[in-house]
Amino acid sequence: MSSATEPQMAEIRYIDALNAGMATAIEEDERVVLIGIDVGAGGGIFGVTKGLFDRFGPERVIDTPISEMGFVGAAVGAAMTGLRPIVEIMFMDFVGVCMDPILNQAAKLRYMTAGALEIPVVFRMQTGAGKSAGAQHSQSLEAWFAHIPGLKVVMPATVADARDLLLESVRDPNPVVFVENRRLYASKGDVEADPLPLGKARVARGGDDVTVVTWGQMLRRCLAAADEGPASLEVIDLRSLVPLDMETVIESVRRSGRLLIVHEAVQDFGPGAEIAARVGDELFDELRTPVRRLGAPSVPMPFSPDLERALLPTSKAISATAQALQAEG
Amino acid sequence: MSSATEPQMAEIRYIDALNAGMATAIEEDERVVLIGIDVGAGGGIFGVTKGLFDRFGPERVIDTPISEMGFVGAAVGAAMTGLRPIVEIMFMDFVGVCMDPILNQAAKLRYMTAGALEIPVVFRMQTGAGKSAGAQHSQSLEAWFAHIPGLKVVMPATVADARDLLLESVRDPNPVVFVENRRLYASKGDVEADPLPLGKARVARGGDDVTVVTWGQMLRRCLAAADEGPASLEVIDLRSLVPLDMETVIESVRRSGRLLIVHEAVQDFGPGAEIAARVGDELFDELRTPVRRLGAPSVPMPFSPDLERALLPTSKAISATAQALQAEG
Amino acid sequence: MALIRAFETRVSELYRDGEIPGFVHTSLGQEAVAAGVGGALREDDYIATTHRGHGHCLARGMDVDGMMAELFARGEGLCHGKGGSMHVADPSQGVLGANAIVGASLPLAVGAGMSSKLLGQGRVAVAFFGEGAVNQGAFHEAANLAAIWDLPTILVCENNVYAEFSDSRTLTRVPSIVERAASYGIEAAIVDGNDVNAVHRRTIDAAARCRDGRGPFLIEAETYRWHGHYEGDAQPYKPEGESAAWREKDPLEVSAARLLEHGEASAEELERIGAEAGERVESAIERARELPPPDPEEAYTDVFGD
Amino acid sequence: MALIRAFETRVSELYRDGEIPGFVHTSLGQEAVAAGVGGALREDDYIATTHRGHGHCLARGMDVDGMMAELFARGEGLCHGKGGSMHVADPSQGVLGANAIVGASLPLAVGAGMSSKLLGQGRVAVAFFGEGAVNQGAFHEAANLAAIWDLPTILVCENNVYAEFSDSRTLTRVPSIVERAASYGIEAAIVDGNDVNAVHRRTIDAAARCRDGRGPFLIEAETYRWHGHYEGDAQPYKPEGESAAWREKDPLEVSAARLLEHGEASAEELERIGAEAGERVESAIERARELPPPDPEEAYTDVFGD
């Protein structure tokens, strides 16, 4: 990947890591194209694709009209016929206008054709509440995709993963829903940090008392909670919901006997429920305390920064819940 | 409701009960309209709306082009401005082409306008695997809707509920996702059976050893499993995921100490996970055995009847799992 | 128009200064469309608008204080701080809301047209949308529905040349929205979107047609987005001189010139109108600044009604 | 055409008799469209089709045995019994599959056109769709994309009058699909969909344009759906005599008459072709009947590749 990022600049922003990952993907494989609204000349509404158009040209970096159903579906059709598209859905909330190609086409056509069709497409989409973007621009819907057989669901929380998981997603022969968190775009980190394959969770912080499973922007808050102590938290960055690395989670909870799941998505019928249900079943006898979840309450995201702030799990709430778990038994 | 169903015909089909519910709704309130593809003159692709067009005319029973995004969105706009539409999405899978009006409009506009907008709309949709309809016509996606704040999610499993819950949904001032099960359309039952309000779960069968929570077409299989014995199963028909009547579930599991959740939807990140997670937390000390779930495996629905049959929970599998739970402790 | 100009000019500054959170999209330079349409509607008519809807709301008579307070995310805002710039709404004024999903205003306005028709209210529903939204399936489906059901819905396309960073003429072979309306058998007309009188006349006619049961009408208003897509957008994509040329056609100056020419208003009067608008906005700002944020409980209310 | 006729005539009966599960939609009466297009394509061209796609697949040379076995849900079916009538596919024949979502074939074929263009393959991608699908946003968006990107994509609209139980002319003010193509700047032509030669000539031209890099073309083939929407549909909605009139224009008889007239084929040859087609189908049926269902393991394979 050195081609895309100068060796000396190990400390880069999440957004630059995404850009580097795409640059490498487009450079290393002539079948890779980037498709989306203003991803080209404009460099992306958040600047994520800056420079790619000038570097690779309009054949590889393709601007589209505001026609998600059309261009997401076209990306799926292109993936069936030899290209490996990265298609951007500007806000995750916009899947409301282009779900069919993801739900009924990309996720199912390999299966329905008994493997005759391969669909290597990456659906890049961005989420991240906490910027007063309002109820239609703040949703975390990863649970929807994880519920659909045939889709991988990847959520990089670190700068290194932003680049490496994106690259792995492009190289993957399957449809991948790649969820970026806007709140992390400006965050800096070491892009050469210990790489892990797609499908493996990372123990971001070792600890003994409570296992905390999370992903996306909540990772930082969980780490901050771990810093607060006194309980010793083992923080696991899941990195992908599909594949779901339960081994790493189970192994940790077996040691700690306690599990707290933290995510930005709405808690009810959310992604944490699956992890809670599995651990509750597999570690029924080993659990010292009930599995707890911290997610957003069941309300749309309000515009007001004050109201919004109060709805997302804070490091305070995370550490308080962890302490409470430890106190319970 | 007598107006819509002759008193003597207490034993009617689920499909007739739905029809009766709509007839009563349209008759009792001039603001109620029925909108969808071939719901009018054609009487519905499955005959659910038969006769309504002749009875109420084209102003109240409205045929549409194949434009779900347009007419589902129009139904939401109509609901904001004085009508109370029942809009049909022929197969639940088709939400792929019309999710936005449900996800970003109906579910959110009351909240975003601080209650200034009221959106009394019913999204009727139909599911039901087991008819070789293929991967794009067999999905149960109720978990998606339950995860979105602002939507009620109703799933009638009995003939009486088909009529009564539909009527209650139309009278409800909120957007309601009303999920019919095609496999039940021909089933017969007593339409005058003990009515329960929307939001209350029904104990369909009392029992002591294992609580079985289910809904939709799986209710019949759970009851069949209960008949098999020897374990005494308490079968709960949830009736709606939102509101979620945890009280009834908790009360039952508190007695039985064992819980099995059965649904047709894919198990992973499915609706059962939320119930399992809540019970695992609230009844941590009272549970005698781990909470178990039986849902579809993570594969698209295959066309082959033999393959498909093997993927849905059978009464045998349900009773075997229940017996196993009882044996565990 | 003076009010819209004053309102958005200040909102742009307030956003830059961090006093207004979230995303803000201004319609500076497009005021004539909002004013021309707004003034032609009946009290009880409906509008459904977009992310760029401040002008449309103000022209409908939306309360300036309540609207500014909403942009400031105050508890006394029209939406109690839960909507914001992209979602400001006031059904009591027929405003079904700004909307952050491109194309969403169209099916909603079709639905409002259905209500009006079926309930025999003679109300007109206006869908505002940009030329970029025309490439959304929602436009296509909604236009066809409005046509086959002869709904009292006016489709007002504000063709301001750009969709975000892209020149919309490069994203279709048929940049004329009026031509595309032919696909639905919808009569349509192009108007100078910087001439409030022209827009007003067109809308009067369209609304009359609607009330006569003659079905939908599409108005393509040619105008220009002075500012960036969002406040803060540096607009490298705009060709040299293009903005300047359009500013020559400032809708406020166009109508001012005409009013003076026909002696329908004196320079002093126009001056006063501008000044009053400015004061109106300033007082709304002062008020909003002093208001408290929403009661924390607000976050949990209005999800469901009963 | 004879093969399609024989295939679907028997499939219709087999479905009625419960030998074929699921949903079945036949294109009886529309064979000339499939045959005319199929015969005009190159070996390596692509097609994406609909729920009514048997004919299109057969005309592409899809294996009759494998296809029949698939409809019978056998393990040796082309899709191992996992696809069925609504999803039968064979990428090795360029068939990207039948599709049960109305309108879905269009974006997929646009994508196939992108692949062909970007990889410089000169392959053409055909999207088959019905006139009812034209009211889907997917048609609108896909047509515009094919146009602005000058893709080698042919949009073949089979206008068979009905969409399920509805006369499509009642669901739009502009029933002419050719007229609606103008919205995208796409050249289009209407052809007699019951005349295989006419369809064939049109497709040859359209494909040539595509390969010359002149972009998409839309063909509206006027034809008629003999059977119901699905097998078993009683069709009360069809007016008296309409079916009979169209059966007068049976595409097979139209071409048979012409062949005989021009002495390009003798009655015996035509007879033989029909007979052979019948035998081909019967042997496929016999074979399918004997085949076992899929290995239970099949239910769990092909979800992900590695």
Ligand SMILES: Cc1ncc(C[n+]2csc(CCOP(=O)(O)OP(=O)(O)O)c2C)c(N)n1
């Ligand atoms: C479905 C959807 N896709 C993309 C966006 C992002 N977006 C917001 S505004 C905009 C441009 C809209 O252009 P136009 O319709 O011309 O309106 P204008 O901004 O010019 O007023 C885009 C792409 C969105 N909000 N919704």
Ligand SMILES: Cc1ncc(C[n+]2csc(CCOP(=O)(O)OP(=O)(O)O)c2C)c(N)n1
């Ligand atoms: C998105 C979607 N909406 C509705 C349906 C149900 N449906 C299947 S076929 C059909 C009619 C299609 O009509 P047309 O496009 O004319 O094709 P034809 O059946 O005449 O070949 C409908 C409404 C569907 N499969 N997908």
Ligand SMILES: [Mg+2]
């Ligand atoms: Mg614009």
Ligand SMILES: [Mg+2]
């Ligand atoms: Mg048709």
